[in-house]
Amino acid sequence: MWGGGMMFNEIVVQKDGKRILDEFDIKTAEFEKGYYTADSIEAVSTICSHATRAGVKIFNLVSVEDVIVREKKVTGVVINWSAVEMAGLHVDPLCVQSRFVVDATGHAIEVIKIIEKKVGMDLMTQTGKVMGEKSMWADVAEKKTLENTREAFPGVYVAGMAANATFGSFRMGPIFGGMLLSGEKAAKLILKRLRK
Amino acid sequence: MWGGGMMFNEIVVQKDGKRILDEFDIKTAEFEKGYYTADSIEAVSTICSHATRAGVKIFNLVSVEDVIVREKKVTGVVINWSAVEMAGLHVDPLCVQSRFVVDATGHAIEVIKIIEKKVGMDLMTQTGKVMGEKSMWADVAEKKTLENTREAFPGVYVAGMAANATFGSFRMGPIFGGMLLSGEKAAKLILKRLRK
């Protein structure tokens, strides 16, 4: 969201998504009926600020190289400095254990692709494989994103565009509402399971 | 056409193609019977000048990242600054809606390849897939280019070398007539449908 659409620092959200920006007190302006614009920098920094102050720990400058498995479940991630790969160095990674992993890496679905390639078990998709993002059909995609926001492998949720890329649905238009709602849904689903 | 053949700023057209250069009043010289040379810079800039003055809007420095679909039809393109990809940045694209899209990106068939990979429906070729450009057989290819200049997916026409790359025909020699005639044919086909 940081770069807006084609580097114009403005994002568009539909009415449903605006509710989330309102919760964070981010300024919006009605652009046309049902669509609102917001400053992309204000939106990202405010959500990030709230998240970190609520206790989220962001490991900046770090990439996921692999996942940790135990029996038939993902139980953490194998991380390394992003700079290590960028600089072409050979340095061993470290591990972080976790009850749930969320892949919200968008089109790239970096974690799900590692699981498909290296874990040797089926994903929870129709084919058991990554089904791939389809071309853009914004209306349908916004709805599908929410439906597809769910567990894609034991211990791993997908959110945002990664949900559609995993379960084979359409690309969203440059309207960020579905993405925000998807994140909220993923958080609630995991919270419910953590509270059990 | 801009770079001529192997960077020599001269292009060759056969008699049929010369008619189009004549329409634009571009100077040609008979090279051998039925073949004419023209200055590649003069040819490209003059055609481009006429096109823009006739109302064509060229979005310079922009690449097509994806297509927009509605039901079983392409209804536009998803664009981004070419510089964004060249610089390795992660910035969201914007959309442009369109009644028809023409893929005239030559050997690369950039739009058709996206459709084949991401739309999940058959192309209008014999195999339903991109059939691929064959090696060079100039005579046959010049004719085939015109035949292959047609709709390759609902809402998407192919023109120039992209036509042969899509429908699996031969590469044209360094003679630009078939390419010019193909563009003209694509324009006429779409015009007819727009006027309906």
Next chain:
Amino acid sequence: MWGGGMMFNEIVVQKDGKRILDEFDIKTAEFEKGYYTADSIEAVSTICSHATRAGVKIFNLVSVEDVIVREKKVTGVVINWSAVEMAGLHVDPLCVQSRFVVDATGHAIEVIKIIEKKVGMDLMTQTGKVMGEKSMWADVAEKKTLENTREAFPGVYVAGMAANATFGSFRMGPIFGGMLLSGEKAAKLILKRLRK
């Protein structure tokens, strides 16, 4: 500040600097007497969120290529997409006029260096030239940063490490208090002049 010290997402501020983090309600923990740590992501995103919500407009993905001058004063900046330079393209810039320009680009002093090279007038330093950052002497540097936070050319203020790089003082240690206080001082100085 985003990357912390050597990619560890933690920053250190001394007592004076902590006051500013407190104003933004950023969590700090006493590390040793007079020194406090904070999460670098929380600190940056929270300050950025407050700034944008207070009306600061951040033009993301944009670089300053040149300055605008009128008589003997800088009256704005000449900007371009950063991606244009990263991709090696030749594209003309646009201009933004401004009553004051603040160079807070750190060691690089990108704006001041352009002025030194291209405006053809003396800077307000002892030598009239950029005096250059010296090696690290944290205690002295923290104090000097505040002193050096002032107008360095008519219409242009320097803040943070850019202040010491311009006026030739020492590099600060990896303690971010002086930087925060310098920004605050620059803001107050300019506010006073804008209100005149």
Next chain:
Amino acid sequence: MWGGGMMFNEIVVQKDGKRILDEFDIKTAEFEKGYYTADSIEAVSTICSHATRAGVKIFNLVSVEDVIVREKKVTGVVINWSAVEMAGLHVDPLCVQSRFVVDATGHAIEVIKIIEKKVGMDLMTQTGKVMGEKSMWADVAEKKTLENTREAFPGVYVAGMAANATFGSFRMGPIFGGMLLSGEKAAKLILKRLRK
């Protein structure tokens, strides 16, 4: 001019410059009093088309590596394929003789810099050296560009932004009128001498 301002395919010219676009029948729209916009692609391709049809021979994909001198005068240029340098190859150049050379390479003043470095004689500037482009001061620069459009070394004229870069004047704003008028002036000055 091709990339417009910051990749927006629109250029601005003031009233004086509009006269030249009018001569080429390029569409303009009044933007604010005395300032007109035009499509950058239409403007460039139309001027290029007229130039080539009037007999200008453009050697595309070629760079100037050096100049040819005879006594105290430049009498041509030493050229090579631009691809040779881009690919890091070592290939010898060829020569093109010419009664006059125009350096219209903008900020880079590629020909003048070669002369300053390699010919071992003074330029016709106040200091005998390249005086360098100053920061942007649009109004003054537009006027100075015309004044500075003149012979800068025996046999070599400078035009457009190269004129100010050579004679040490300000950078023009993103308004292209001065550039067009400068090209026209250089052409007339040389024509007069060729006709002698």
Next chain:
Amino acid sequence: MWGGGMMFNEIVVQKDGKRILDEFDIKTAEFEKGYYTADSIEAVSTICSHATRAGVKIFNLVSVEDVIVREKKVTGVVINWSAVEMAGLHVDPLCVQSRFVVDATGHAIEVIKIIEKKVGMDLMTQTGKVMGEKSMWADVAEKKTLENTREAFPGVYVAGMAANATFGSFRMGPIFGGMLLSGEKAAKLILKRLRK
């Protein structure tokens, strides 16, 4: 091992692995029950020093480009300067004959991949092909590494992470014991055959 875990120059070994560090008199410290840390530089340089002094000849700066085959056996390697490939030069390799080859190139299994691709015979794995490294499951992987340390093609042993990558087992955690024990086992297996 040289870079430690994520560039922190510290390695961890479990009790079994510690025995090998003890043999080389490398300092270790108990970190938690059954796990010991050592300095990665001390560990690597000490083992390397002992190996070379015991007669191992290390060809530094050299890569394996291909293998030598005789009937159905690998009998050596085809080597070249690594700098030749890094610099994109075309230079012919040389050969080194050997009774046994050990592929200890880790995740990359550089020698085994050449054999799979170019020798045209099955590997000694369940599928006859490289079975691929799975995601991380440290406990299981440590044990499997030892089991998989064996002949993978006539004349070629695999050791360390290359063993699991060849025979399709899990990735080891950032604990280096299994790797050390695997090397020892490979050495013993080959020694037995050389002595026959």
Next chain:
Amino acid sequence: MWGGGMMFNEIVVQKDGKRILDEFDIKTAEFEKGYYTADSIEAVSTICSHATRAGVKIFNLVSVEDVIVREKKVTGVVINWSAVEMAGLHVDPLCVQSRFVVDATGHAIEVIKIIEKKVGMDLMTQTGKVMGEKSMWADVAEKKTLENTREAFPGVYVAGMAANATFGSFRMGPIFGGMLLSGEKAAKLILKRLRK
């Protein structure tokens, strides 16, 4: 051959190959029974000198981009400056017609791979496809290279390592005799057909 083995400017030929070096009066020294060394620079430049003086026309700095086909035969090559691809430019190629084409591009079999991919007809190999170079088995390979030196597609001969790469035989050791004999055989085969 120019770079020798691993950049040592010395080549090795066996007795059969020495005959060809003798024909060109290139100095050789017996290294061990049946094997001779020669200076790689002397060998390459002398053969090249004789070839050009005998009328061979070498187009330096040019790559083969595609082949020309007529019915079921290759009748020439489509060439471009190598610098064009190295510099990432888009420039159209030119054609050269030829009664026979010899692919002597070694491991890369650049022409044969284009035919396999783009002509859409079987090669004259057992599988109709490129069978691929196998690992090194010098003795067998030297003999096979001669056998495999033949027509691989109507109008296209393969010589040197390209012969084994096409017909699926072993890699030759760093002994250049087979390569020289293969070139001689290809020349004689084509000569016979040209004389018909």
Next chain:
Amino acid sequence: MWGGGMMFNEIVVQKDGKRILDEFDIKTAEFEKGYYTADSIEAVSTICSHATRAGVKIFNLVSVEDVIVREKKVTGVVINWSAVEMAGLHVDPLCVQSRFVVDATGHAIEVIKIIEKKVGMDLMTQTGKVMGEKSMWADVAEKKTLENTREAFPGVYVAGMAANATFGSFRMGPIFGGMLLSGEKAAKLILKRLRK
């Protein structure tokens, strides 16, 4: 020393230098009178192993970005991950305080160059500046290296080729004895001062 001479893993030491290899029990062979060869891998790894086991702490993968000064003395170094610069990231460094710093970075004299450029005080050389390495004169250089192994700035010693690069003496031949003796001398000089 790791890469030997031109990638041949062999080093040469003269008689004086051999004494140090002997101390570490590194195998040497007399090559000609007074000159001995050793395996470069054995030499480097053995010295490194002894150093780390004697308590030297090597921070691998780390570069020196700047020095710390207090009054007129260097009191430590400012370090960062080398990968940060290699990957073109902007990340703040950390500091390490130290009673003495040794610049043994060879021709590059990385620390001394920072001091010359940023500390703003004279070095202890004849000119107060870096005097620069001269071309190779092995005999003279070996002796000068020992003489030049001394304090070059308060708190900073130079050793090995860095000594000659700082004090302006000749380059040593590919004989490593002087380098070893220089390191020993630097260690002894600092030890004496630490013991005071």
Next chain:
Amino acid sequence: MWGGGMMFNEIVVQKDGKRILDEFDIKTAEFEKGYYTADSIEAVSTICSHATRAGVKIFNLVSVEDVIVREKKVTGVVINWSAVEMAGLHVDPLCVQSRFVVDATGHAIEVIKIIEKKVGMDLMTQTGKVMGEKSMWADVAEKKTLENTREAFPGVYVAGMAANATFGSFRMGPIFGGMLLSGEKAAKLILKRLRK
């Protein structure tokens, strides 16, 4: 000479230069009075073949990194694999002693520049420094090249374009006669001194 002029494999020599091509029996064709063309590949390979067969030893793929000095004379060169620098490796060089060194590296004067920068003594030019190549003035340059073919530093001769670059004369046109004659002169001068 290998790449001809702008990649056209043809070179031009004037009458004086033709004599040398005649000596090597290289075919030439009169182009215009006093000027002859030859095939660049034939010319280079034939001269190289004769040179190596006459006993010249060419070390291919090797660069000169430094010179060896003894008192006030250059007595050899310090060489390294070119691939080492291209690949960004740190590997020590080796030395080659020589009674005379000829710098024939053209515009780059690689050896002379090392001497100017590192030996700390004057060159035998008017200023004691490299005087630099001037722009192209073919007639004058051809003559000056012969005059400037002489000793430029004790033990070091310059030949070809390096002669003019050292002694500050004009660039030669793309006519290779002066270059050939310069090489011949350098050879004769050195021969005379070697015979003393």
